Each structure stands twice: as structure tokens, then as C-alpha cells.
Amino acid sequence: AQSVTQLGSHVSVSEGALVLLRCNYSSSVPPYLFWYVQYPNQGLQLLLKYTSAATLVKGINGFEAEFKKSETSFHLTKPSAHMSDAAEYFCAVSEGFGNEKLTFGTGTRLTIIP
Amino acid sequence: EPEVTQTPSHQVTQMGQEVILRCVPISNHLYFYWYRQILGQKVEFLVSFYNNEISEKSEIFDDQFSVERPDGSNFTLKIRSTKLEDSAMYFCASREGDTQYFGPGTRLTVL
Numbered sequence A: 001a002q003s004v005t006q007l008g009s010h011v012s013v014s015e016g017a018l019v020l021l022r023c024n025y026s027s028s029v030p031p032y033l034f035w036y037v038q039y040p041n042q043g044l045q046l047l048l049k050y051t052s053a054a055t056l057v058k059g060i061n062g063f064e065a066e067f068k069k070s071e072t073s074f075h076l077t078k079p080s081a082h083m084s085d086a087a088e089y090f091c092a093v094s095e096g097f098g099n100e101k102l103t104f105g106t107g108t109r110l111t112i113i114p
Numbered sequence B: 001e002p003e004v005t006q007t008p009s010h011q012v013t014q015m016g017q018e019v020i021l022r023c024v025p026i027s028n029h030l031y032f033y034w035y036r037q038i039l040g041q042k043v044e045f046l047v048s049f050y051n052n053e054i055s056e057k058s059e060i061f062d063d064q065f066s067v068e069r070p071d072g073s074n075f076t077l078k079i080r081s082t083k084l085e086d087s088a089m090y091f092c093a094s095r096e097g098d099t100q101y102f103g104p105g106t107r108l109t110v111l
Helices: none
Strands: A003-005 A010-014 A019-021 A024-026 A032-038 A044-050 A056-058 A064-068 A073-078 A087-094 A108-113 B005-007 B010-013 B019-024 B031-037 B043-050 B053-057 B065-068 B075-079 B088-096 B099-102 B106-110
Touching: A003 A087, A010 A019, A019 A108, A024 A073, A032 A064, A032 A073, A044 A056, A044 A064, A044 A073, A044 B099, A073 A087, B005 B088, B010 B019, B019 B088, B019 B106, B043 B065, B043 B075, B075 B088
Parallel strands: A010 A108, B010 B106
Antiparallel strands: A003 A024, A019 A073, A032 A044, A032 A087, A056 A064, A064 A073, A087 A108, B005 B019, B019 B075, B031 B043, B031 B088, B043 B053, B065 B075, B088 B099, B088 B106
16 A cells, blocks of 8 residues: 655745655555656646656756665655745655556645735 | 646535536536545545446545546536535646646535
């Protein structure tokens, strides 16, 4: 069985500061990992994904994440927060081809302080 | 850019009534999914669908739920007799390769 833990249901950072959203996973097979963003009253938009290629993955809007197998982590970062980054962020894991259902974490609500 | 669409955006129904939530996946995708998100909780997998049959379903997806692809474009989720605890946001997704693309969701409120 697979699972995802997102530490911190709410994170606040100042505009221009580093954004770090934590995600740890559990999977019995090499995982596929995803970060999705949900803006208010909207659906889930893919930010980036790791599917067994490069461990440092770059996504949209300046976000990136690094897959660390030894730490079973896939933390999301952005060097400089922007007001438009305020949203809910979900980390998700799947077992890849043959079992693509996504298992989501509980989400982290990111607030940007002007 | 192609996107997944869902209708209605908000559905209010009485307990015990049947509801059908509709989704139009991205046109060349072959794999479809339904997820739900109860307010304040995580997004949960309900069911996956491929080649006109269910590939996998979760424990949540009991006999009250069914899915159908009635034509070449729509993908529906039916809840036969709604319960209060079915109140949630329901997301449809379609997949190409390793990536699932989500619709904007239907908020279902059961009174």
C-alpha cells in the first residue's frame, strides 16, 4: 500500500521568501510522485512530477522538487514566494504503470504574507 | 489547451435521491478516474475506468455508485441513493501517459 504524509497543514511565508512544502511517501515499489496545486474554487493543476528520471524536477511557476529515496521525501520548493502562489498544495503518489491511481496527502495551505 | 470539463459545478440534492455527475475527459485520453474530497479532508480515489470497464475501485465505491461512458465523450458517475456523507467535491480526471489531468470538480451537497 502507498501513502503520503504532508507535514504542516498550513504554511505562511513572506513574499520573496523561500517556500518549502514537505512531502514524505511510502510505497512498496519505486514510486511516481506528483505535486498538484488547487486555487480557490478550481480543480487540481499539475505542478510537477517525478517518474524515475532525473531526481530534481522542475515544474511550472518556478517550483521544483527533489526525489530523495533515502529519505522517502519529495519536498516542494520555490526560491522566492509570490502573492499568486497562495493556494493549497497536494502531494500524491502512484505505483506507475499498471496501478496509476493517485494517493494524496492531506494538503498544505500556503499563505503569502505581503 | 484541452481540458477536462465537469457539469454541473454545484449540485444540491435531497438524501435518497439519485444524482449523475458528468465529465468530458480530454478527447484522446483512454483512462478515466473519479476522486472525491470531503470538505477539509484529503482527495480520495474512487474508481478507475478503461476500455468500458472498471479497472479498480476503492472501498468507498460501493453498490450505490456506478460509472458509465454512455457515448464517445462523456464519463458519468451515478450515486443511486445519496447519503449525507456523500456531500463532497467530486473530481473527474483523465490520463495520458503517467499524468492525470483533473477537471474543476462538482460540489455535491446532500440535504
